[in-house]
Each structure stands twice: as C-alpha cells, then as structure tokens.
Amino acid sequence: MKKIKPILLKVMTFLKSLLIKLAIPLLSIFFGFFAGAIIMLVSGNNPITGYAALFDGVFGDIYYFGETLRMMTPLIFSGIAVAFAFRTGLLNIGVEGQLIVGWLASVAVGVMFDLPFVIHLPLALLAGAVAGGLWGFIPGILKARLHVHEVIVTIMMNYVALHVSNHFIRNYMLASGQRTEFIPATASLSSDFLRGLTDFSRLHWGFLLAIFACVVMWFLLWKTRKGYELRAVGYNPNASSYAGMNVKTNIVLSMVVSGGFAGLGGAMEGLGTYGYAQILSSFTNLGFDGIAVALLGASTSIGIFLSAFLFGGLKIGAANMQASANVAPELVEIVIALIIFFVASSYLIRWVLNRLQSNREGK
C-alpha cells in the first residue's frame, strides 16, 4: 500500500506536465478554428454547416480518409526534416528544395533502370534520400566552414532546386505535356491492397514508411550516441566542443539527415502518389508546410504525426467544404495560417495562462 502513493503522485505529475505541454497546440487549434468560424460568419456562411462539411470531407467517406492519409505522407517527412534540424539547433527552410530534388532523383532512377522490384524500389527511394541529403549538405558545409547562416542558403537552394529540376525534366526526361514517363511497377509504391481498402484512393505504401520514419527520427535523436551529440551541439555548441564533440561535422551531418528525410518526402510523391515528376510552375509547398507541421507538433515524432494528420485532413476536407457548404477552400489555408500564428505566439498564450493562474491564487 505504501508504495502506491508515490507512484500515483508520479502519474499525476506526469499527466499534469503532459497537459501543460498539450495546452498550447490544442488551444492554438481551437483558436484557429474559432477565428475561421468568425470569418465564415462575416462572409455569410454558416460555420456549423461549413465545419460539418469539412469533417464529412475527411471521415464521411473512406475514399477521402484514404486521400487524407496519402496527403499526410509527404507532410510527415517534411515535418521530420524540419524538426530534426531544429532539434540540433538549425533552421532548415530548404525542405521544399530538398523535397523537389528528391522527387526528381527517385523518378529518374525509376524510369531509367530496369530492375527487379526488391532492388528497384529501394534504389529509387535511396536516390531520393541521397539527392535531398546532398541538397542539405551544401548549406551544412557552408555553415560549418564559413559560418554562412543556413537560413539564407537553404532559401536560395529552394530556387536552385526548382529550376534545376525543371531544366532536367524539360531537356532530358519529358514524355508528354509537362511530365516525365510513368515509373514502372517495379519502382512504384502504389498498393492495390491499400487502394482497395480505401475505395480506390491514391493511398500507397509510403504511408507505412512515414510511420516508420517517425520511429526512426525518435530513435536516432534519443537513443543513439550520434543523436545525443547532435542534440548537445544544438543546445550548446561551446560545451559540446569542450566535451570533445566535433561541432562542425555534427552540423553537416544534421543537415544531411534532415535533407535526406525531405528527399524521401519527395520520393513519396514521385513513386507513390503520382508515379512521375513534372515541370513545376511554382513550389509544391509540401516542404514549407513541413515547418508548420513541425512547429505544431513541437518537433516530436508523435506530434508530427498528429499535426500532419490535421493539416492533411484540412487540405482534403476543403474540397467537400466547397462542394456541399459552398465555403471557399482558401478558408482552410487561413485556418492553417492562424493555427501556426497562435503556436508561434505561444508566449502570448502562456502569459494568459499564467495570468489566469495567479489571479486564481491571488484570491
């Protein structure tokens, strides 16, 4: 009996700290939807029907649910890419570009080779990761060697990626219209099984890879020696070099791994959703959305999974919102932006919470 009390106490404090951690994302989501409701009201729509249609557009039909999971897949990868770099003290704004080159490289390996499935698919995935990793390596090495800030370089690398990829497709790989040939089945992630389950959505095996990637990120950062070093360098490079860690190689490594995850995100689109690469007139935004996913998910594996689901759902549900409630799909973009705004200004929310608490105690 005596032993139970301390355990209970521990569980209580754990739950309390969990609640505090969840408070900010949950409140931000609430505020985001709330503000969205006000906008709908002002623009002459009924927010209840609007949100009901949105919800219906995700859960009402197994097809849309499958599409939501499909949409989540690259978002998980780009969220992980941002979070991994962030955990090690780096701001990778270049996930978009890393994703684009990953997409192109995986499709290129897909269409150029004729190999059995067990080699072809892994090789194509690897190509995506390597290309993304290379795109991360450049800002990493510039930061480590010449102290060039990674934000600047990664932003510029996005444009380089976009135009380089378009150039390659246009000049070497164009098949019909604006896109490359389809990849053969031996390099494809698409799954008749998953499609069958979800009423022929475009859900593919990549979704399972994304879940696996969440586990990998958690394991790498918190269970391995390298992860310990990467986190230490991110928190305090001075103390890390005192402790004998090589700060420079760790910076480069972190950018490479982050870029690798982003590249895989691109491969999900190339080998899974579409089966080809195309000339892009503008950014895919999948990489930029990764920043939002990581931010709302507090750079944790579970958080990234959940927030990718939220954002994926919002994007898919938006179609139904327009079809059955006549709400412009842009509303969803506004809600997403507001959620991020509230998370980013979490300081404000925390301040309000503290105020409320101390008022209560003051009485």
Next chain:
Amino acid sequence: MDYVIEMINIRKEFPGIVANDEVTLQVKKGEIHALLGENGAGKSTLMNVLFGLYQPEKGEIKVRGKTVQITDPNVANDLGIGMVHQHFMLIDKFTVTENIILGNEPKTKYGNIDIRKAEKEVARISELYGLRVDPKAKVEDISVGMQQRVEILKTLYRGAEILIFDEPTAVLTPQEIKELMEIMKKLLQEGKSIILITHKLKEILSVCDRCTVIRRGRGIGTVNVSETNQNELASMMVGREISFVVEKEDAKPEDVVLKIEDLVVNDLRNVRAIDGLNLEVKAGEVLGIAGVDGNGQTELVEAIVGLQKASSGTITISGNETTNLSPRKVTESGIGHIPQDRHKHGLVLDFSVGENILLQTYYQHPYTKNGVLYYPKMYEKAKRLIEEYDVRTPNERTLARALSGGNQQKAIIAREVDRSPNLLIAAQPTRGLDVGAIEFIHRKIIEERDKGRAILLISFELDEVRNLSDRIAVIYEGKIVAVVDPKTTTEQELGILMAGGKLEKEGEPI
C-alpha cells in the same frame, strides 16, 4: 519597527521540491541585509518571488508596511525594487546606455529615442554613486565588473530604492569586489536598502548589518552581524562545524605529468596571449596559478585542453605530446577539466543532470553499445555520483537548468573528478559554492592529489590558491614570472609579483 520589506511565511514549490518553506525575511530601511544559505537553499527563489518572477504558493509580502501582490517584475519596479541577477541579463550588441534605458526610453518631441538625454542621465547617476561606466561602449567590449555596474545602473535608472544583489561577487576579481563594496556603502548613504546574497562570510562580516539564514528552504533565523562571527554563521547555515583551513600533509611530488615548453598562443583577436610560457606540474602536487584576470589564464587552459591552437611550443601530458590535438584526444590522454564558465562550457543546460554527468564518457562502454545509448546504465552512474557529491536535485532526470548555481557546479566536479584523470585542471572550481561545499571540494582535490594525480588550479581568490597549492606559479602577461612556496610567501609579496614587480628576496626556484 520600520521595515521596508517584509516577506512573511513564504512558500514556493517546484515539481518535486519545496524551494521555500515558510521563510520570513524582514529588511530595515537603510541596511544591508545578507541572505545566507547553502547551495540550493532557496535564496535566489525567494528573491525571484520578491521581484515578481515567481508567484508564491503561500505567504504575504509587505513593502513599506503595505501588503502587495507582486505579479510581475514591472510591479516590482513600480514598488522601487530592483534586482541584479546571478547571471547578467544584458544585450551584448547594445551600448551601455541602450541597455540601461531599455523599456524606459526617454523620447524627443518627435517620438524617437533621445539618446543624448539618456546618456546625460546615465552619466549623472553614475557620478552620483561612483559607478564608473562608459555610456557609449558596447556591452560585449566591457569587463565583467563594468557589466555588473551597468546592471546596477539599470535598477537605479528605474528609481529602485531597494536593491537585490544575487551573488554579485562570485564573478568579480578581488579588486572589483572592493569597488563594489564601496558602491554599496554609497548607495546606503543615499538612503537605499540592500539585500545581498553571498557565500563569502568575510563580505557579510565586513559590510552587512543583519543576516538571515536559510537551510534547505526553511528560515533558520536572523542575526545581527556585529554580534556574530564566521564560525557561528557557517554552522547556522550548514548545521555543523566547518573548517576553513584545508587539512593536508606535505606533498610528495613524483614524475612530471604536465610539461609545457615555450608555449605561444594567440587569442581570438590575434594578440599574443601566452608568450613563451614554461610550466611543470608533477604527480602528487597541487600547482596553483595566481594572477590578475586577463594575463593569459583562459588561453593557457584552452591550449592545454585542445580548444585553442598553439602557434609554437609543446605541451606534454604523461610523456605524450598533445600539442594541438583535438579536445577528445587530449581528454582521453588523461585530463579532467572544470571550466571557468559553467553555463557556457560546463553544461548543456537543457540536458538532464544525468546526461550532463555523462557528457565526457557517454560514448564509452557500457553507456554506448554499437552506437546505441544505454540510458539505464547512464542514469545508474549519474545517480551514484549525485549521491557521492551531494548534488541537490529532485532526481537525475531533472534538467540541469533547474538546479541552483552551486549544484550545477557540483555536477561538473563530480563528472570531471570521478574519471580520476592523471591531470585535473580546476579553473575557479569553487566559484559560487557555499562554505560547506567548498570544504568538500577542497578535500576532494587534496584526496586526488594524495592518490598521485597532478592538479593545476587556477583561481582569482588568493586565499584559495594559498590554501590549496603546494607551489604557486605567478602568471603575468602570458608568462610564468615566478614560482614560489605558499608557506614562505605573503599575500603582499604575491600581489607584487602579480602586478609584474620583483621581490627583494630572490625567491629561490622550487
């Protein structure tokens, strides 16, 4: 009774720990009131409550007789309470004046900042209290002592009547401490009241009027300083007798462990910081380096541990040359190192205490196997050291950030000493520690010496150097200018050597 501040039965809890348990503190107008207590006793916490950074769970605060709710630092400012924190809160890239007026800027009639007026005002206040600062200098370019004066000016500029100093002397050189004491006396003359946190009992005895002691979060009592002495204060604080002299036998020095020959090191600005330095430290002895801050102590240490490149000269540890090897290689050749700046170099504050304790050994067996960390073993080890070195923390998974300053230091010392290195470099090892902990650390260092380790001690506190060392090397402008015997050399003589002077009696080299 005329109290400016009364904190009555304050209770403040943190997850897993009661930092203040019914503590009462009453400060009279126009006095310097000392707050004394072991590391982690809850002094900073109590002051943060007074300054509005934490909300107490229980208790009452009265300022000038009126009950108040100090919900945030702005309220404290309005009540005339100012605080100089244990770790400074200045913006490096801003000038002294910009830092002082931040948040309280005087405006011209066009609405932009009237920097002229601000500079004049800063100059006026600094004149009034004898706080020498250069209003136009950037904070990153000025000394620690001046940074502290900027912090003081910041509070005065906001009209503080009651000033809280949280361990102001821990980061200062002896000379700067003297100046600070003078400044405090000036502040009193101008009608201010002061609360002073310090671990140095001598300071309390020399400037304070009364002293409140807390132990493990509980108030023990308040005494008049004129009616007490060092030993009484110490035993009130730790609950047992403390010995202030280090008991040790004569050293039995053996082989040379650290040998430095003609070392030259240029600092970050490419100025010659170490200029042809020669030094030997033998197994079984403590060699203390005495010197005024800025004569190459930092560069010497960093060159030995591999963080700064030597331009010429050699460093040999236990017979192996380690000049310009990587820090990891140097560490593995058998040195332990307690860095001078624990927040910058000693700890990863956002890691747990346990992770910090393994910061030098995490990659070794049995903590890492095939690249995978084995946390149970890490925490097992951390737990043992936390117990052995009396690091006061709720448990080994608590973030290092949440520990009191002194307990952070103990965690570092545990990590470095436990590896039983051949050479232990201790830079300001007892900075910010309470007398009980200092006694403990000093005993540990002597114990290591007696086990046959070589100890290189760098400290700005002459008492510490004289107490612990078997030989004292005086560093001046990047060279060792004399090596003397602490038993036959007086403090005055050391002072002369440290200032670059020569002694009459030619100290025979030992």
